[in-house]
Amino acid sequence: MTVVTRFAPSPTGDLHLGHVYSASFARDRALGCGGRFLIRIEDIDRGRCRAEFVARNLEDLAWLGLTWEEPVLRQSGRMEAYRAALCRLDDLGVVYPCFCTRRQIRDEIARAGGAPHADAADAGALYPGTCRRLDPAQRADRQAGGEPYALRLDARAAASLTGPLTWIDLAAGTRPVDLSRHGDVVIARKDIPTSYHVAVVVDDAAQGVSEVTRGEDLLDSTPVHRLLYCLLGLPVPVWHHHRLCRDAAGRRLAKRDGDTSVRALRRQGLSPASVLALATRAADAAGSNVPSAGGHDGDFGTGSGVLAADGSGRCTPVPSSGGGSGRRSLNSSITVRSHSGTPDR
Numbered sequence: 093m094t095v096v097t098r099f100a101p102s103p104t105g106d107l108h109l110g111h112v113y114s115a116s117f118a119r120d121r122a123l124g125c126g127g128r129f130l131i132r133i134e135d136i137d138r139g140r141c142r143a144e145f146v147a148r149n150l151e152d153l154a155w156l157g158l159t160w161e162e163p164v165l166r167q168s169g170r171m172e173a174y175r176a177a178l179c180r181l182d183d184l185g186v187v188y189p190c191f192c193t194r195r196q197i198r199d200e201i202a203r204a205g206g207a208p209h210a211d212a213a214d215a216g217a218l219y220p221g222t223c224r225r226l227d228p229a230q231r232a233d234r235q236a237g238g239e240p241y242a243l244r245l246d247a248r249a250a251a252s253l254t255g256p257l258t259w260i261d262l263a264a265g266t267r268p269v270d271l272s273r274h275g276d277v278v279i280a281r282k283d284i285p286t287s288y289h290v291a292v293v294v295d296d297a298a299q300g301v302s303e304v305t306r307g308e309d310l311l312d313s314t315p316v317h318r319l320l321y322c323l324l325g326l327p328v329p330v331w332h333h334h335r336l337c338r339d340a341a342g343r344r345l346a347k348r349d350g351d352t353s354v355r356a357l358r359r360q361g362l363s364p365a366s367v368l369a370l371a372t373r374a375a376d377a378a379g380s381n382v383p384s385a386g387g388h389d390g391d392f393g394t395g396s397g398v399l400a401a402d403g404s405g406r407c408t409p410v411p412s413s414g415g416g417s418g419r420r421s422l423n424s425s426i427t428v429r430s431h432s433g434t435p436d437r
């Protein structure tokens with residue numbers, strides 16, 4: 093099978109050494125075995141992404157000599173594909189609208205005696221399931237009343253459909269999908285009619301990506317993605333999470349650290365080869381936080397759920413029988429909304 097990898101920057105700033113490492117890692121993985129290297133622009137968040145950075149990011153990659161196969165996919169033009177995926181998840185009965193604001197989620201967690209941290213509402217890890225427990229009439233009333241809502245994936249309902257799942261990281265080995273640490277994640281935001289999780293999975297499948305390479309900071313997202321692959325009946329890739337570049341103090345590089353940007357290094361007169369070498373050195377010095385494992389056993393997990401996996405890891409989706417009491421039709425309300433909604437997720 094041809095190895096297909098991609099580099100997927102968000103055009104919210106200039107590329108820095110961390111991106112250089114990630115892009116060259118993906119390119120090398122593909123070219124090392126005669127595969128294909130693709131680029132995707134992850135610009136679903138129109139409030140943060142800027143067109144000028146799309147051009148600047150691509151220009152930096154070209155300067156580095158990291159040539160890619162055209163066309164470059166842009167997520168901002170893919171909303172219809174994301175909507176179709178959300179409708180499919182809704183048909184499976186694993187989606188519910190969440191009307192909560194971040195404050196309400198924090199308050200709810202505090203009332204339950206939890207210890208929320210600032211990111212609780214974003215990460216979804218501690219979402220207490222408030223809106224999962226709404227009865228259908230309440231839900232319909234609030235939707236009909238125009239109250240803004242996100243869409244969440246009902247993790248327990250999803251897991252009961254798929255049965256146990258595993259995923260393969262080429263560095264860390266075979267890992268189980270355990271959603272108890274994630275809770276019901278947001279799969280469509282209030283302000284954007286999709287989410288990172290849905291967009292990445294739908295697009296990696298559409299681009300035929302067979303090996304998803306990315307920084308180990310995204311390791312936590314992968315079980316959610318593995319579950320979505322199964323629910324959406326898409327061919328499952330392998331993952332390869334790589335080290336992150338860090339500065340001398342051990343901090344992860346960020347776009348605000350302008351002195352490690354490709355632009356700044358170019359201005360200092362460095363060659364593309366020197367910038368690539370610098371990125372590798374920054375990653376080597378940082379080391380990895382992910383425990384490695386000696387290979388994998390190729391077990392994708394067939395599970396006992398309704399969605400049975402075939403030999404390729406692709407699940408065969410079977411809608412849950414009878415619809416169940418939790419079923420509701422959101423199809424008419426999952427529309428590509430404008431971006432004028434509230435920023436609460």
Ligand SMILES: [Zn+2]
Pocket residue numbers: 189190191192221222223224
């Ligand atoms: Zn809610």
